[in-house]
Every structure is written in structure tokens, then in C-alpha cells.
Amino acid sequence: MESVSGAARVRRHEDVKSAARVLEVLELLGAEGARLSLADMASTLAVPKSSLHAVLRTMESRRWVETDPSGTLYSLGLKALLTGTAYLESDDLAGIAGPVLDLLAEETGEAVHLGRLDDTDVVYLAKRESRHALRMYSAVGRRLPAHATALGKAILSQYDAAEIQRRLNWPLPALTPSTVTDPDELLAQLADARKRGWAQDEGESSVDIRCVAVPLGTGHGGGDAISCSAPRSRMDDARLSEIAVHVTEAAHSLRTLLRRLGEH
Template identity: 35%
Template sequence: MDKTGRVQSVDRVVQILKCFTEKRPELKLTEIADELGLNKSTVHGLINTLKYHGLIDQDEDTQRYRLGIYLMRLGDLVASSIDIIGIARPFIVYLCNQVEETVHLGRLDDLEVIYIDKVESTQSMRISSARGARNPAYCTGVGKAMLAYLDEKKLNQILPEKWEGFTPTTITEKQKLLKELEKVKESGFAFDFEEKDIGLTCVAAPIFDYAGKANYAISVSGPSIRMTDEKIELTKVLLKKATMEISQKIGYRG
């Protein structure tokens, strides 16, 4: 144990696990040893211990190492223990106070959005909604903010070719929506310009978790007459800051 109270062997185990990245999901023993500046016998002993506990796997043919299945269980435990509503609440309250419009925290459930929290505007003309309410994801800003980051193959599987239109501006065709979602990924923001309800405009941005998935998003919604270009630009700045801070609090490192 050093002066900081850290145990050297545990430090080395953590360093071994951190060697694996998206770009380098599999590594040879020599690659790990060289990266950490340790001799192969030391690294081999630590890796064998990690293998025993399911934290490291080894390909029998290539002899390369990769992260173990048990880490997925630990990741699921972390994800289930995160109180996204509690973490996001101060941010959506602040957003509501700054823009004076209704703010929602949404979760994606297949092709629907579930509103899991909200803070309503105090203005006399405002958007009224209920926690637990659902809306189609394809015609809401908060829904599109999450759909855009789904795996492309999965998105193509779950989207029908056509669907119901609620207003004249609702996107009702798969290919048009896919193009719209590409724009969302490019800009980081999703919009609903009266696509679900006439007179309602919405700006939304995704929240990313530790795995880089956008399972949650925040939207700011208000009467179109009040959602001017100036207010939309202010909302985008505040939304980007809020969603990034929330993402970091739940483990996002992008």
C-alpha cells in the first residue's frame, strides 16, 4: 500500500482493464505488458486471476484477451442503480426557470416516449402533460433525440414504412424520418415543429449513459408563438449544457 492508501496489485488490475477500448477490444499478453511497462509474468498472473473471476476472457484460437461477461452484469447493476430522475431534476427545474416553458425528461420504449418527469411552465398558456404519459417517438422532439442514436440495423427493423400523421407537418414515411434523424445526429438537437400538435414547438437533446447509449432525452416545449428563433437558440445552448452534465454524472465519457 502506498502513501495514498492504494494497493499496487489492485492498481495494476484496474490498469489492465483500462487497456481495452472500443478500438482495441482484444489484446495479446505482450501488448498489455508493454503498455503498462510490466514484465509478462506479472501481467500473466494478474490476468489469470481476472479470468478466474470472469472479468477477462481469452480466445482459444488467437490467445488474445478481451473483457469478460461478468463486467456486463456489473454494468447492468450500475445502470439499474442510477437515479436518472433525481440526477436530472435540478437541471430540468433550472431549464424551466430560464426559458419559462415546460421541460420533460423522456425515456424511449420501442417506438414510444414515456415522460418520466416534467416541470411545467407557470405561464397562463402552457403545455400540460402527465408523468407516465406516452407519445409516438417519431413525431416528438424528445423521441427523435433518442431514435437518432439507436443502432442503424435495429432502427430499420422497428420502423414501419409508413404511419399515422397527426398534423400536416408530421413525417409519415420511413426514409424521410431516417434523413431527419441523420440531421439530429449532426446537430445534436431534435425538433418538433407542430408535428404532434398544432401550435406546439419542441426542442430536445439526448442524454448519453456510460455505454454511450441515448436512452433518455430532455425537451423544452412551448406554444409556437412564444418559441421564437431567439428563444430556440437560447434553449439549445442551455439544453446542450444540461444534457452533457447529466450524461457525465451517469458515466458518459464521450
């Protein structure tokens, strides 16, 4: 080893290369919902084909990825199903939130979400549909930029301006024409939300969808929130205020349940 010559005394903690690559492959296949070739992934991840080949063979033999009949396109394997549901089961909040979300969905008749901050995104942990629960799990696990959703803004409103600057990835991407991308505007909205106790989204993530969200606290290194969303046609300002009360009450119940759980 050439460690003699002067530099690099610092010994920063580095990642285990192929461990990181396994996770990157899973994230890539998960994000795209995709079937990708080895060469595609290699160029996307900037990893040599030959190295990725060995990693994929390992993943395939354990059924974490599957290949086409043709053998050239990879997608997620059956084992990948295990972790998602296990995460929800091992999580205290997701475990106890069910009944509270059901109640909120019944009171409001609209879509209800439980979300958690992960870096700059909000991840849906649970969902209740406004009416019938078709393909309910399709949204769980999905992520949206925090600044473009009521959930994300509710969570961010619990931090001060400096922390918010640090947590977001500037410049902010716009999902719709209404998405707030101006730093000052966003900080002002978050200050409002903090004062008021709830955040809102005016078609900033999906056109014509209004949404109200209330934060639950700053656990897990990120933070959680619950929300209620509906099309503009069913949600005028009066209804929005009314729904905000229901969501706030639900959030209060959840915080109480969580605290009890923490005390054993």
C-alpha cells in the same frame, strides 16, 4: 402429451398465460384511463370471459382493480399507484434529474420534459411546467409515438438507419398534419439531429408546439432525452436556437452526473 409426432422440437420460451393477462389488463385499463366491463376487456384482449373473470377476481381481491358500486365496471385500483412512483424512485436518472430540470425550466421559462424510449414510444419520466405546477404528474407516464416528438427523434438519432428501421412500427401514424411519416424524410431529419446534437419538433405531436430535445445516451435498452417545448408564438427561430443551447448544457450536466454515479 402428444409431443411424439415429429414437429415442435424447438421449445420456444412462451409466456405464462395468466401472468401475461394480468399485465395486459393493467395496460388496457391504464391506457384507456377507463372503466371497462369484463365483456369489453375479454373481447378487446381476445380472451375468454370465464378466464378473465378469474384473473380479475384475483386482481380485485388484492386491490389492483376496483369495481363500480354496480360491480360491472372495472378500473385500476389503489395498489396500481405504488408501481409508478416506485419506478421513478428506483431509477438513477429520474432521481438525479430533478435539479437539472428545475434549472432548465427556470432558465427558459418553458415546459421541460425528461423522456425515455420504450419500443416505438417515448414515455415521460418527469415534467416541469412553464409556470405553475398544476396537476404536474398528469403527464408523467404518458406515451407518445417516438417519431412524432423531439424527444423521440433525439433518442433515435443515436442509432443507425438499420436500427431505426427495426425499432419503429411502419407505417408511421400521424398525430397532426405535420407529423413526419415518410421514412426518408425521417431518416434525413435524424441524420441532421445527430450532426447538430439536437432534434426538433415542429407541431408534429401537438399543433403549434415547437420543441427541442437533446439525447442523453442509450441506457435501459432504449435511451433517454430531455426537451423544452413552447407554443410557436413564444418560440421563433432565434429563441429556438438559444433554447437549444440551454438544453444541450443541461444534457451535458446530466450525463456528467450519471457518469459520476456510475463510478460510485
